[in-house]
Amino acid sequence: MFADTILFLEVGSLMKLTITYEHSIPINAFRWTPSVTAKPLHYHSSLEIGLCVSGRGIFYFGEKSYKVVPGDIFIVNNLELHIARSNESDPSTYIFINFDPILLLDEEEALLLPFAYRSDHFDNRIPAASPLAAPIGALIEKISRELTDRQEGYRSMAKSALLDLCVLFLRHYAAGLSMNEWNRLTDSFRRIRPALVLIDQRFREPIELGDVAKVLRISPSRASHLFQQELGRSFKEHLLQLRINEAKRLLISTNHSAVDVCFESGFQSVPSFYRLFVRSVGLAPLDYRKQYSVHAIFENTTEPLSR
Template sequence: MRLHVEYEHEIPVNAFIWSPDTHITPLHHHASLEIGCCISGVGRFYFGSKQYEVAPGDLFIVNHTERHIACSDVHNPSTYLFLKFEPSLLLAENERLLLPFSIPSERFQNMIPASSGLSNDILPLMEKIWSEIGSRQEGYAMLVKGLLLQICARLLRYYSSELTPHDWGKLTESFLKFRLITAYIREHLHEPLQLSDLAETLQLSPSRVSRLFQDVVGRGFKEYLLLLRLADARRMLVRTDMTVTDICFASGFQSVSSFYRVFVQSEGLSPLAYRKKYSVNAIIENYDL
């Protein structure tokens, strides 16, 4: 079962306390990444055919492909603090931060036991994110992003030492290929790109390129391309005085009507309404001196 995740903040990160049922519910997966830490009680966590006994201080890493669910002990129910976030946050900084979430399931240990001591470093950072998102004070989105990057950098360091040099080398090789892919996309974002264009340019098979997208960002090529174009359009709307039509074609959309449709679906606002709300000029004009 695939779940759709909604974010209610300026930054695509959710933080929440969760207590699983005492019986196993259907396994699910989602495009978001997750980091969970058991803060009390005991239970089990299932990832496909893998299962882990859970105790306080155990950390769990959930990627965008593995089906998973947790359940609580009847007499001592488990409780977790979870972070759920978009892979694009890490990709925008350094694609290597996604490496721990991209290790093939058969070789991946989803649980980092409390005995490792890592939760002593990571849980306080998770709690700060939870607090910042809950209070939504000025600048909270920037603080949340910084804290999340610290957490993922620690996970990168941990898993790089846990895998064999051979397995880590194969994984990083895939990410180097994906770096070339994203560089090509950004250079040609305004053009009518096809998956076959990437495959031919990078001398990879279309199936290999498609698989890289799923492995690294948990999305297909077309969905990822749309997200990039929408991000580019949002940037131009708030930072330039270009017309909406010019922005439409500059960000790679092929028609104004389709641009309006997908923009409203994504943002809940028309492009002009988005500009009015978020552009720097609009903020200055509306500021009461």
Template structure:
């Protein structure tokens, strides 16, 4: 069985994406990836393979995919299947509540990846998956906040569904590990403005640097260095469009060590300079006029 490890890049400031996909009618190589996934079949038929397991696919069926289990879907030749998939970084759930990751920490041979269309759970999940896809496609005001909140809602429903199949010992062990991972991520999010290193992150949870590096990459899909760069750039972009702070102050407040490295990273990420980004994405004239009107009415 061929194993392809796919790296996932997210086009948004939070690590979540949605896409429509029609599997090939011939069996492609099995793969894993750095993201978690939730998929919903919206039309057609076929099969979905998870290592030694094989599920028939029908419209409305939901499939849960973690980072370690080899999988691939295959369409029926006459009636090809089409899916909407949500893929996302585990750090979204870790930072919210580490228990939300438990449904994705299954033992492959015992886990039912398939939630049949006729079940109550599938009926609850399908419209939520479709809404996330719509939000990320249309990118209306607040779309990332809404997509994130719906993802958390989906994960709560999954936790309630699967919790009965998790033994008390599994619960204790996984919950302890996720609590440490959450502690590690919270440290990174609190201190990204300073020059933190892998040794600092490892010290917060009492792990070796090697273990910290391995688990950080496993659960975020990125090295600590790349994760920090993304986090810092997200904060920079937020401050550019919501404040009139000097660009140099924003650069150093967000953890960049030099203006040259900051400008290179920002241009590689956005294709523009910070000044151009601020001019294109700052508060619109309508908001400024509204603010002026409010001031005059006081």
């Protein structure tokens, strides 16, 4: 795994992975060969999809375990403890895709349903022998290739492939759900939807958990639990991500100063804006602008654009 993008934090006897994204969209792709010895189970706030590309091993999900062969696909939500282990004589290698669930919420909330599973009743593996494994595997490899090569338009191509992949997951897992299970999953998203709409409308302003609890007509403690349960992140983490995304948008699409971007995206303090932006993005705001700004691209173009 990338040492500079993944950090293990010990929480009691568990390990939480804190993942930062290397690109201006919240998607990472990386190759990983698990250890042949047992390692602690971990979890993370991102969603994850894995493809075994070679070797053999075992993939553990809590009390469940799957024998792994090349071509197997694995789906991991933001709450379930998991870890992979390699076979000693034939170590396995995976391509993993990590992404922020907000990508799916912004597109079509139903795409999150396959990741809203209950661990003990869910099959995390799509076997290599399944007709669905090959097209999903091809999309995983495409996302990895786009994020590695970084050719023009790679972010759009990676996002498009991810959405295609999640549609395939939705159709596959929805076919195995009973009407009661489907209603339970969709009802859980409908419960939190008013809060997400409110935050999306007001994240540029001071907003507190109590405001969200009020619109949901529940207590703040229950609202806090609902965020963690449905999104795998706290209210504050969700709010921060919206503000970071807005700051990134303003930095690459306007000439506003970093201070103006700070307050226009909802941050109340310039020092905390710089600190949180660097922690989340890996670059200072103005360095991010230099790297990704459309204006910078045009300014560095040597040939005039044809009309």
